[in-house]
Amino acid sequence: MEISIRAMMIAMGAAALATPVFAQEASATKEAEVVVVTGTRVAARSALSTAAPVDVVSSAQLSQQGSPELNQQLATALPSFNFPRPAIVDGTDSVRPATLRGLAPDQTLVLVNGKRRHTASLVNINGSIGRGSSSVDLNTIPTGILESVEVLRDGASAQYGSDAIAGVINLRLKQRREGGNVTVSYGQRQTTVNTDPAPPLPNGTTNFTAANIIANPSWQTIRSRDANDGATTTVNAWVGLPLFENGSLTIAAEIQNRESINRQGYDTRRLYNLLPGGALDPREATINRWNQQYGDGELIQGTLFANASIDLTDTTRLYGWLSAQGRDSTSAAFFRWPADSRNVVEIYPNGFLPKINSLISDNSFALGMETKWNGWDVDLSVNRGFNEMEFVIRDTLNRSLGVASPTSFNAGGFNNTQTVVNLAAVKGYNVGLASDLNVAVGLEARRDHYEIFAGEPGSYFQQGTFVAGSQGFGGFKPSNEIGVSRDAIGGYIDLEVNVTDALLVSGAVRVEDYTDFGNNVSGKISGRYDFNEMFALRGSVSNGFRAPSLQQQFFTASSTNVVAGVPLEILTVPSTSRIGRALGGTELKPEESVNYSLGGVFRFGDFNVTLDAYQIELSDRIVLSENLNQPAVSTLLAANGIVGINAVRFFLNGVDSTTKGADLVASYRLRTDFGRFDFTGSMSVNETKLDKTPVIPALTAIGLTPTQLFNRINTLTLTEGQPKQKASFNTNWNLDKFGATFKATYYGEVTEPGTDAARDIKLTPEVLFDIEGRYKLTDKISLTLGVENATDVYPRKTPGTTVLTPSTFTTLNNSGATAFSRYSPFGFSGRYVYGRVSLDF
Numbered sequence: 158m159e160i161s162i163r164a165m166m167i168a169m170g171a172a173a174l175a176t177p178v179f180a181q182e183a184s185a186t187k188e189a190e191v192v193v194v195t196g197t198r199v200a201a202r203s204a205l206s207t208a209a210p211v212d213v214v215s216s217a218q219l220s221q222q223g224s225p226e227l228n229q230q231l232a233t234a235l236p237s238f239n240f241p242r243p244a245i246v247d248g249t250d251s252v253r254p255a256t257l258r259g260l261a262p263d264q265t266l267v268l269v270n271g272k273r274r275h276t277a278s279l280v281n282i283n284g285s286i287g288r289g290s291s292s293v294d295l296n297t298i299p300t301g302i303l304e305s306v307e308v309l310r311d312g313a314s315a316q317y318g319s320d321a322i323a324g325v326i327n328l329r330l331k332q333r334r335e336g337g338n339v340t341v342s343y344g345q346r347q348t349t350v351n352t353d354p355a356p357p358l359p360n361g362t363t364n365f366t367a368a369n370i371i372a373n374p375s376w377q378t379i380r381s382r383d384a385n386d387g388a389t390t391t392v393n394a395w396v397g398l399p400l401f402e403n404g405s406l407t408i409a410a411e412i413q414n415r416e417s418i419n420r421q422g423y424d425t426r427r428l429y430n431l432l433p434g435g436a437l438d439p440r441e442a443t444i445n446r447w448n449q450q451y452g453d454g455e456l457i458q459g460t461l462f463a464n465a466s467i468d469l470t471d472t473t474r475l476y477g478w479l480s481a482q483g484r485d486s487t488s489a490a491f492f493r494w495p496a497d498s499r500n501v502v503e504i505y506p507n508g509f510l511p512k513i514n515s516l517i518s519d520n521s522f523a524l525g526m527e528t529k530w531n532g533w534d535v536d537l538s539v540n541r542g543f544n545e546m547e548f549v550i551r552d553t554l555n556r557s558l559g560v561a562s563p564t565s566f567n568a569g570g571f572n573n574t575q576t577v578v579n580l581a582a583v584k585g586y587n588v589g590l591a592s593d594l595n596v597a598v599g600l601e602a603r604r605d606h607y608e609i610f611a612g613e614p615g616s617y618f619q620q621g622t623f624v625a626g627s628q629g630f631g632g633f634k635p636s637n638e639i640g641v642s643r644d645a646i647g648g649y650i651d652l653e654v655n656v657t658d659a660l661l662v663s664g665a666v667r668v669e670d671y672t673d674f675g676n677n678v679s680g681k682i683s684g685r686y687d688f689n690e691m692f693a694l695r696g697s698v699s700n701g702f703r704a705p706s707l708q709q710q711f712f713t714a715s716s717t718n719v720v721a722g723v724p725l726e727i728l729t730v731p732s733t734s735r736i737g738r739a740l741g742g743t744e745l746k747p748e749e750s751v752n753y754s755l756g757g758v759f760r761f762g763d764f765n766v767t768l769d770a771y772q773i774e775l776s777d778r779i780v781l782s783e784n785l786n787q788p789a790v791s792t793l794l795a796a797n798g799i800v801g802i803n804a805v806r807f808f809l810n811g812v813d814s815t816t817k818g819a820d821l822v823a824s825y826r827l828r829t830d831f832g833r834f835d836f837t838g839s840m841s842v843n844e845t846k847l848d849k850t851p852v853i854p855a856l857t858a859i860g861l862t863p864t865q866l867f868n869r870i871n872t873l874t875l876t877e878g879q880p881k882q883k884a885s886f887n888t889n890w891n892l893d894k895f896g897a898t899f900k901a902t903y904y905g906e907v908t909e910p911g912t913d914a915a916r917d918i919k920l921t922p923e924v925l926f927d928i929e930g931r932y933k934l935t936d937k938i939s940l941t942l943g944v945e946n947a948t949d950v951y952p953r954k955t956p957g958t959t960v961l962t963p964s965t966f967t968t969l970n971n972s973g974a975t976a977f978s979r980y981s982p983f984g985f986s987g988r989y990v991y992g993r994v995s996l997d998f
Contacts, residue, residue: 511629
């Protein structure tokens, strides 16, 4: 897909010449446009009058969905926001990242009321979208506290600092002195699951028996089954209270309880050792072969969020917020079959399924003051965020401990703390142009702190030739423990002015200094020209950066795998560690970008259209290397006095990419005798190409190829792992006591790559339909019934193995466990039916 900026300019120029004929319609009375604060520091700038595209999702839009997850709500509302829902990826099952414009999860900056939000402590190191990233967990924000969500789809590092390469998400909090709402919702998956594509057993039989295996060794059964699972109960409440005479306090609370779902395929493997003489163990016919859990895990979560504001004088306001969340989430690792060398048959004679219990604590606070000083609007604030993730591994064992092994272990974990002090000031100067010159200046100081803490000894203990530690997730060792900090300070100046009534120009420069990698300078120039009331051109050029996270710089973990009876030590190490240095690792540098955008805004009365094309050139992207286990690597380590290490991986710079795309958003409001209809359509097209992949001279010198450092799977994940097209059409209808919402969302093709092209899984394009109906029993009480994915669409099935010998698995679904791709942009849970009762007060 090639997107021509020149073609865009020609098309928009033609539109500019054509639009005057509609001037009378454009001047018709219409409702006030939504004012935004993201991407501009000018007061009262509307979403359709900015120099860069800003999407606004209201709290009402968020509430008109079945899913209680903010990430999923945004994914259905925004054109270029994607939220895949992977499973069996350790901690990523519990903190699932989302992406904007096809880039990495950590290349989008998240703000709360304009202040930087802290990231989760988890770094994604397994096979999912966002591998190698640490991002903000949006699901720590209860939707009840939100007034709206503003999404700036443009590079904004010069305005906001690190991470704002793909764009900025600003969560705006409610600020109410009165009113409130309590909403109770319940939903459940009601779906038909079809996982296995091969023919049924001979002669129409349905039971798995040894005789059938022997008669038809290539057998797989069709397993089409009805599932009613994933029951989710959510209680969401908020209340607005007066705070003294001139203040407000808004408190929101949310409790969520979700049961697990399972979308595994039937396990057709031979699970027990053969009997003497080669016969099958008769237990093969009776063992439960629905032995995996693949999909959303169990979840119990409680969240509290309070936002306060008080006017001290006519010119001074004190504000702040406080949040706390506890999350208890349980997901699964892979099933260990009875004959697995990692099993102790005296403990689990029929195998076992390890469970990963993630205990997450997240809290934050902010305190600030706005005042006027010498004509300046001044804002001074401090905010702090903390996120901790601790792992308890259940229904497991440590093979090294034999029959004495416990079946539950505390495996340790990690935490992340961010503290930000911000001073900002804005003032308008009359310079004789069509508007005042808006001058914004600011200083920001930030401290980041990251820790890893060890688990109990049994979670990592290893002796003999057995696999070390708790099965499913080996614990962190004392040697993995770290506590590291860094400081950053930055300053910016941001200018914006209407040179004429038609021409808006703005520019920003930001300088930042980090204690670990030095300075960075970012700049941005943007402009907008309104040809008339109906049509405007806008565009920007900027450069940006993303500082390496402390997780990427310092995450370390070790595990032991046994291959051919020999224990192999596998390490994830910092690039600057002794081992990392020996392999050519260096200090991580910031990712850098150059962003271009060009777009148009069309306004015809109640009909609005925005079309924006963009190009993002990224250099020095940070990625996680492959497991380096070649003999030459061991030789190189030994030459540096390092022995006993069999495989190593670490983070490194070195991927350059170019992302091109365009976003189209159209809205229309129609008023009829049959009610008001709000139509919204959006489309996003996007393509990423890699211009360079990592090369380390020290490894090249010993014969390693680039694909051994960063392989085909990870390369294609960046370029093919997210849909290149996404489109949606939403209709919202209201008439007196009745209301309804209809949504259709199209997801383009996605590829989950295998080790070669023959093993790639191509996920075909799909369309999902969501329907919701509402009825107001009284002015205060409303009832809602809805269904998401009404036609029960699943991504293409992942083929399972057709052999009964575990050692010959060659597919992405070698046990039947992962029957659907983790890369699916809409998950693989099936139809969701829900109801909701809402009380306003």
